[in-house]
Amino acid sequence: MTESAATPQTTPADAQGPDLSGVRIALIGAGNMGGPVARTFLSAGVRAENLQVVNSSAASSERAAAELGATAAGSRGDALEGADVVVLGVKPYQILDLASEVREQLPAGAVVISLAAGVTLAAIEQALADGQSVVRAMPNTPISVGEGAVGLMRGSVVTDEQHELVHALFAGAGVAVDITEEQVHAFIGAAGSLSAFAFVIIEAMTDEAVRLGLKRDLAASLVQQTMRGAATMLTESGTHPAVAKNGVSSPGGTTVQGLAALEREGVRSGVAAAMAAAAQKSREMTGE
Ligand SMILES: NC(=O)c1ccc[n+]([C@@H]2O[C@H](COP(=O)([O-])OP(=O)(O)OC[C@H]3O[C@@H](n4cnc5c(N)ncnc54)[C@H](OP(=O)(O)O)[C@@H]3O)[C@@H](O)[C@H]2O)c1
Structure with a gap:
């Protein structure tokens, strides 16, 4: 090839x-x-x-x-x-x-x-x-x-x-x-429907920032800027996300505590399930 x-x-x-x-x-x-x-x-x-x-x-x-x-x-x-x-x-x-x-x-x-x-x-x-x-x-x-x-x-x-x-x-x-056309189902999970999943995650992060005490407009701008910046950092540097994540994780610090909670709550498997469900629905719509 x-x-x-x-x-x-x-x-x-x-x-x-x-x-x-x-x-x-x-x-x-x-x-x-x-x-x-x-x-x-x-x-x-x-x-x-x-x-x-x-x-x-x-x-x-x-x-x-x-x-x-x-x-x-x-x-x-x-x-x-x-x-x-x-x-x-x-x-x-x-x-x-x-x-x-x-x-x-x-x-x-x-x-x-x-x-x-x-x-x-x-x-x-x-x-x-x-x-x-x-x-x-x-x-x-x-x-x-x-x-x-x-x-x-x-x-x-x-x-x-x-x-x-x-x-x-x-x-x-x-x-x-x-x-x-075989790839379109994965594409829907990874791009087509993914924007909606991103909106929900951003909404959840913003709501929690408000619960923690920030005004909503400040919470929204901090969450959106950080999500945008994280994606741009990966795109521009080519860094693997795990390496970028480790760079924020001091031993015994705040980030590792948060990351442990994230894994316990099943965020990774929840995201994977949402993408897989969208791809599966796409297959069903195509009659596969
Ligand atoms: N929304 C998404 O995120 C997304 C993502 C990827 C692909 N798509 C695809 O995009 C397509 C449209 O979805 P949508 O969400 O944009 O739907 P939508 O908002 O309901 O838009 C459909 C449009 O078609 C027009 N229409 C309906 N019957 C018509 C006719 N006989 N002649 C001319 N125009 C007619 C409607 O006009 P009126 O308003 O005058 O009825 C409306 O402007 C779908 O096939 C969907 O699979 C959507």
């Missing part, structure tokens, strides 16, 4: 890529995930007039487009006409019906990006016309601040140029990484 085959392509936030100013996007479903994806594309260089949004009603399309600084399409057909990229941001149970409905309207050279969890490339390709390019994208919500992660799964007929275009669109997401 060559090094390039063994190492998945990743897109760092500052990656140089194709010029996106003329790329036309149709976003069908600008909700909790479609919205942040649209913002990521705009931050990557897509122009507002080239990002056409369609929701389930005209009023909803206009509201979403105004919030995003994009353009509300007059109709689904208007959005799809001449689109280079079509993002399907509806719920998983809707996506195959939607794919069937739009199959005749899709420009042949357009690449379709599905955000739907648990719906395979094969199922989406089957609902679309033969030869239509499809990419599955599995983002997490921190992409909305450029600090998220997106797993990209490449369909069977995606060209290298389309693959490069999709990476360029997600370049401002944080990190965009190529994964296989």
Whole structure:
């Protein structure tokens, strides 16, 4: 196996890529995930007039487009006409019906990006016309601040140029990484659902800091800054987390007392169980 085959392509936030100013996007479903994806594309260089949004009603399309600084399409057909990229941001149970409905309207050279969890490339390709390019994208919500992660799964007929275009669109997401459909379940545990687990842990830490006597805004800023700083320290230094943890642990000191309590309370196994449950649910949604 060559090094390039063994190492998945990743897109760092500052990656140089194709010029996106003329790329036309149709976003069908600008909700909790479609919205942040649209913002990521705009931050990557897509122009507002080239990002056409369609929701389930005209009023909803206009509201979403105004919030995003994009353009509300007059109709689904208007959005799809001449689109280079079509993002399907509806719920998983809707996506195959939607794919069937739009199959005749899709420009042949357009690449379709599905955000739907648990719906395979094969199922989406089957609902679309033969030869239509499809990419599955599995983002997490921190992409909305450029600090998220997106797993990209490449369909069977995606060209290298389309693959490069999709990476360029997600370049401002944080990190965009190529994964296989087998890896997506682990990806959901380690990134897609992980942001929610992080929010719960941060909430618990903040609540305890308040119980210990700090005002809530101070507690929130200390916890968030320390969690962010700990992650940045590991990223920038490449240090193993256990080594970083040992660096805070004086013999008989405060940290080791806290760490012993953390292990007794089963935090490590609780985190592992949450990630495993998310990955297992992802497998079940895919019918595995
Ligand atoms: N939320 C996450 O963290 C997350 C993470 C990874 C992947 N995903 C995936 O992202 C997809 C969307 O999830 P979500 O959480 O963003 O759902 P959501 O907030 O409910 O958004 C769904 C959007 O689809 C629109 N819509 C529904 N039916 C439509 C139709 N017939 N034509 C055009 N637009 C239609 C809705 O518009 P109205 O508001 O007008 O009804 C809404 O804007 C799902 O497939 C999910 O698996 C979500």
